[in-house]
Amino acid sequence: MKKSKVPYLFIAPFFLTYIIFQLFPQAYSLWISFFDFRFGKASDFVGFTNFIDAFKDKIFWTSLGNTAIFWIATLPVQLFIAFLIATFMMNMAPRLRGLLSGVFYLPTVTNLVAVILIFQLMFDENFGILNYILGFFGVEGIPWLTAPFWAKISTIILIIWRGLGYYVVYTLAGLMGVDRSLYEYARLEGASYVQKQVYITIPLISPILLFQAFSGTIAGWNIFLEPFLLFNKSGMPLGNGGPLQSCLTSAVYIYTEGFSNLKYGYGAAMSLIVAVITTIFAVLQFKVFKADKGV
Numbered sequence: 001m002k003k004s005k006v007p008y009l010f011i012a013p014f015f016l017t018y019i020i021f022q023l024f025p026q027a028y029s030l031w032i033s034f035f036d037f038r039f040g041k042a043s044d045f046v047g048f049t050n051f052i053d054a055f056k057d058k059i060f061w062t063s064l065g066n067t068a069i070f071w072i073a074t075l076p077v078q079l080f081i082a083f084l085i086a087t088f089m090m091n092m093a094p095r096l097r098g099l100l101s102g103v104f105y106l107p108t109v110t111n112l113v114a115v116i117l118i119f120q121l122m123f124d125e126n127f128g129i130l131n132y133i134l135g136f137f138g139v140e141g142i143p144w145l146t147a148p149f150w151a152k153i154s155t156i157i158l159i160i161w162r163g164l165g166y167y168v169v170y171t172l173a174g175l176m177g178v179d180r181s182l183y184e185y186a187r188l189e190g191a192s193y194v195q196k197q198v199y200i201t202i203p204l205i206s207p208i209l210l211f212q213a214f215s216g217t218i219a220g221w222n223i224f225l226e227p228f229l230l231f232n233k234s235g236m237p238l239g240n241g242g243p244l245q246s247c248l249t250s251a252v253y254i255y256t257e258g259f260s261n262l263k264y265g266y267g268a269a270m271s272l273i274v275a276v277i278t279t280i281f282a283v284l285q286f287k288v289f290k291a292d293k294g295v
Contacts, residue, residue, distance in 0.1 A: 029268040037265035050269035060270060062245055063253040064277070069152065070227075070249065071220030074159045079212060081160075082167035087197070089168075090175050101172060105165035115162065116229040120145070123154050145231065148246035155247050158226050163219070167212055174208035175201065210289050214282055221278040224251035250274045 033050055035043040054060050085104070089097050107115070122128050123144035131141040144154045178201060186196050202209070227247040232238055239256040241248025250270065258267020 029271060032265050033268040033272055035265045037263075037268070039262040039264065043265070046265070050266045051273065053266065054270045054273055059245065059248070060250070060253060063241075063248045063250040064274075066152075066241075066245075066247060067221055067223060067249045067251070067274075070156060070159060070223050071217065073156050074163070075213065075216040075220055078160055078164050078167045078216065079171075079209065082164060082171045082212075085164075085168050086171040086175050087201070089172055097172070101169055103165075104168045107162050108165045110162075112162075112225050112229065115158075116226075116232075119154070119158050119230065120233070145233075146243055148242070148244045151231070151242040151246050155227050155230060155242070158230060159223065162226070163216075167216075170208055170212055171205070174205035178204050206289070210285065213285050217281050217285065218278055221274060221281070222251050223249045224255065228252050228255070 032043070034045060034047060036046045036049075037043040089100055092100070122130055125131060125141055125143050125146060128144065130144065134140075134142065142150055144150050182200050182204075183196055186200060191199070227242060227249050228239055228251075231240055231242040231247065237260075239248075239252045239260060241252060251274070254267045254270045254274070257263045257270065
C-alpha cells in the first residue's frame with residue numbers, strides 16, 4: 001500500500017459493501033440469536049434458549065422437511081434437463097444457439113410478481129388453463145393450490161421453470177469449452193452417444209456441474225419468494241405456507257417469526273441453523289466430487 005494505493009481504492013467499494021451489507025448483518029444475527037430480542041421490548045440474554053426452542057418447534061421441523069423436498073425435487077431435475085437441452089443446442093447454428101440461450105434465461109430475470117400472477121391464473125382450480133386442457137382428456141380438475149400434495153407439485157413446477165435457464169446457460173458454456181476432437185476420436189473407436197457423454201462430456205464439465213450443484217444447494221435451502229408469493233391470495237396472510245403448511249419453507253417461516261411476529265432473536269437462531277445445514281450439504285458435495293476425482 002505504501003507503493004501504490006490506487007488498486008486498493010478500486011477494490012474498496014466491494015469490501016465496504018460486503019462489510020456493511022453482509023458481514024455486519026451476519027455477525028449481528030449471531031449476536032441477537034442469544035437474546036430475547038423483540039420489537040419494542042428490552043432484550044434479555046437467554047443463551048441457547050432460542051436454538052433449543054427451534055429444535056422443539058414442530059413447525060420449524062415441518063419447514064425444514066418442505067425445504068428439503070423442494071431442494072431434492074428441483075435441483076437434480078434442473079441439472080438433468082439443462083444438460084439435455086444444452087447438449088441439443090450444441091448442434092445448432094451459433095446465432096440460433098445464442099437466441100435460444102436468451103429465451104431460456106428470460107424467466108430467471110423476469111419480474112417474479114408478474115410470474116406469480118400468471119402461475120396463479122394457470123393453476124386456478126376453476127378457471128385455470130391447466131385444468132381446462134385436462135378437461136379435454138376427461139381428467140377432473142386438479143386442486144393445484146388448495147390440496148397439500150398438488151400445492152407442492154405446483155411450487156416445484158414453478159421453481160424448475162424459473163431456474164432452468166440459469167443451468168442451461170452455464171452447462172452450455174461448459175460444453176462449448178470441450179475439445180470437439182475428443183468426440184471424433186471416440187466415434188472412430190466405436191463409442192456410443194451415451195459413452196461419449198459419460199466418459200468425455202461429464203468428466204470435463206464436472207467443475208461447472210459442481211458449481212451449479214453448489215449454488216443450487218444454497219438457493220434451494222433459501223427458497224422464499226416462490227412459496228411466499230404463490231399462495232398470497234386475497235384474504236390469506238403473507239407467508240401462510242400454502243394448504244396445511246405444505247409449502248412452508250424454512251425461509252418463509254423465519255420471515256414470519258422474525259418480522260411478522262417480531263421475534264428477531266428466534267428468527268436469527270433459526271436462520272443460523274439453516275445456514276449450518278446448507279454448509280454441511282455444500283461441503284459434502286465437495287467431498288463427493290473429490291472422491292470421484294480420486295483426490
